Amino acid sequence: MFLPTIPTPEEALDKGFNRAKKAANKARTSKIPHQLKSKRIEEIRVRTACQVIQETFKSILEKTPQVEQMPLFYQDYIDVVVGVDQLKKSLGALNWVVGILAKLEGQYAQKIRRGSPESAAKIRREAYGRISSVVNRIRDELEFLDYAKARLRNMPTVDFEAVTAVIAGFPNVGKSTLLRQITTAEPKVADYPFTTTGIQIGHLERKWQKYQIIDTPGLLDRPIDDMNTIELNAMVALEHLAEVVLYIFDASETSGYPLENQFILYESIKKIFEVPIICIFNKMDLVENINYLNEYIHKVDEPILVTASEGSGISQVIDKLEEFKDVEKRNR
Numbered sequence: 001m002f003l004p005t006i007p008t009p010e011e012a013l014d015k016g017f018n019r020a021k022k023a024a025n026k027a028r029t030s031k032i033p034h035q036l037k038s039k040r041i042e043e044i045r046v047r048t049a050c051q052v053i054q055e056t057f058k059s060i061l062e063k064t065p066q067v068e069q070m071p072l073f074y075q076d077y078i079d080v081v082v083g084v085d086q087l088k089k090s091l092g093a094l095n096w097v098v099g100i101l102a103k104l105e106g107q108y109a110q111k112i113r114r115g116s117p118e119s120a121a122k123i124r125r126e127a128y129g130r131i132s133s134v135v136n137r138i139r140d141e142l143e144f145l146d147y148a149k150a151r152l153r154n155m156p157t158v159d160f161e162a163v164t165a166v167i168a169g170f171p172n173v174g175k176s177t178l179l180r181q182i183t184t185a186e187p188k189v190a191d192y193p194f195t196t197t198g199i200q201i202g203h204l205e206r207k208w209q210k211y212q213i214i215d216t217p218g219l220l221d222r223p224i225d226d227m228n229t230i231e232l233n234a235m236v237a238l239e240h241l242a243e244v245v246l247y248i249f250d251a252s253e254t255s256g257y258p259l260e261n262q263f264i265l266y267e268s269i270k271k272i273f274e275v276p277i278i279c280i281f282n283k284m285d286l287v288e289n290i291n292y293l294n295e296y297i298h299k300v301d302e303p304i305l306v307t308a309s310e311g312s313g314i315s316q317v318i319d320k321l322e323e324f325k326d327v328e329k330r331n332r
């Protein structure tokens, strides 16, 4: 998400006051009768300062995309990465300052006009004091927006035309290896600060249909009961996207997770996502006891046996994915 540059209170104020000074210098050289000049000049300074600072914040508000109008995945993504409420609250504070500055401008311009030429400079200084204190009051919000800008600089580019698959399975079962294998055609695998380790999106195109495959290291790789709130939210975000889940079993158990446990995680992922699951049994090259494995292979529909590290069985996975290209898109 693109967020415009966020100034510190000092930067916003300096810009406003400097521009006010320039405008005043220009007025000084104009042909206003002397007795009116000081009032005129101070009014110009107050008005310019208020307007320039208002403009600074208004332009940030205008350039910031409306979160509510984004696809649900992005809304959830932003919520997980920075917090939507906090973001809205901070933008609301900018809006508040814009309103206050408009009021101060009118109020102090009138005060200067009605006052004596001698009091004009004093009133202007009072106005500057008010302006400074108002802008300083949103210091935390500006700081937060600057942080949000950095955190949201790289948002995963989700392709809403593509068929979206999400990879799940215990650690070290071969998820990353499989992702790399499936998406070799276009190995655009990027990291984002979505989970502690980021998410990876691999892309692939087959017969004019695009597919994107999302790997979420550290997220869909252990019992749901162990997840914290952030992780659960991240999972909700994924639910908006996933049209199909690729669940990877380590058929060899060399990763250290018994098939029994892998099967329990499979069942819970199946419940949560409510989309078709493609079951992939990986590391077939290391399988020693085929009878034991068969028990689990028979428990799932249409298992695909692969050795991801060697690329064997990968084309079957892609063929299977292709069956989902006509699946009606979920509301996301």
Ligand SMILES: Nc1nc2c(ncn2[C@@H]2O[C@H](COP(=O)(O)OP(=O)(O)O)[C@@H](O)[C@H]2O)c(=O)[nH]1
Binding pocket: 169, 170, 171, 172, 173, 174, 175, 176, 177, 178, 282, 283, 284, 285, 286, 306, 307, 308, 309, 310
């Ligand atoms: N022998 C063998 N090793 C594999 C296979 N697939 C992945 N690996 C290895 O298993 C380890 C974990 O793989 P990785 O893709 O990082 O698993 P992830 O944690 O699920 O992403 C790596 O050392 C891989 O090289 C396979 O089919 N056979």
Ligand SMILES: [Mg+2]
Binding pocket: 175, 176, 177, 217
């Ligand atoms: Mg991995």
